[in-house]
Amino acid sequence: MNTWIALLRGINVGGNNILPMKDLKALCESLGFKDVQTYIQSGNCVFRSDTADATTVSSLLEGAIEEGFGFRPPVLAVTEGDLTSAIATNPYPDGDPKCVQLFFLFEPASTADLTTLQGLKASSEQFELTDKVFYLHAPDGIGRSKLVAKVDKFIPVEKTARNLRTALKLQEMAGTLSS
Numbered sequence: 001m002n003t004w005i006a007l008l009r010g011i012n013v014g015g016n017n018i019l020p021m022k023d024l025k026a027l028c029e030s031l032g033f034k035d036v037q038t039y040i041q042s043g044n045c046v047f048r049s050d051t052a053d054a055t056t057v058s059s060l061l062e063g064a065i066e067e068g069f070g071f072r073p074p075v076l077a078v079t080e081g082d083l084t085s086a087i088a089t090n091p092y093p094d095g096d097p098k099c100v101q102l103f104f105l106f107e108p109a110s111t112a113d114l115t116t117l118q119g120l121k122a123s124s125e126q127f128e129l130t131d132k133v134f135y136l137h138a139p140d141g142i143g144r145s146k147l148v149a150k151v152d153k154f155i156p157v158e159k160t161a162r163n164l165r166t167a168l169k170l171q172e173m174a175g176t177l178s179s
Helices: 021-030 054-069 080-088 114-120 146-154 164-178
Strands: 002-008 034-039 044-049 075-079 100-105 126-129 133-137 159-163
Touching: 002 054, 002 080, 002 159, 002 164, 021 034, 021 044, 021 054, 034 164, 044 164, 054 075, 075 080, 080 100, 080 164, 100 164, 114 146, 133 146, 159 164
Parallel strands: none
Antiparallel strands: 002 044, 002 075, 034 044, 100 133, 100 159, 126 133
């Protein structure tokens, strides 16, 4: 069995795309996923499945959510190894885990405008872009970050963000399923 982490984008935000975690868990179980666990209300799910393809896992979840709840959130399925790699290559390991954001990319951002983002960042902020993750260290918080407000415009690929604290918790949850 494969251990998967499903990262849902744009659910339970501002009263839109409401999907209670108990319903997400039940939906995952109805798809045949095993040992399903959810974490906080922003759409994080860890489970095991015989399915070996990330695109298939994502499509199954997106379709089932659309059928059951009437909206289709983008879902990025990553393996435990992918998540572990993203955490291990974090260029800001000493930053407060609440202030280090990992924007998981659905595809490489070959047309990212990093020069403009560099001009938008606060003096305290740092960032780095890889093929799979845009890392942002925002010690003053992401709520005030001009860079965060424009990241979708200048990194024009689908993405979903989690702070390092959440990523570490998901890694821990996935680890318990694999052992």
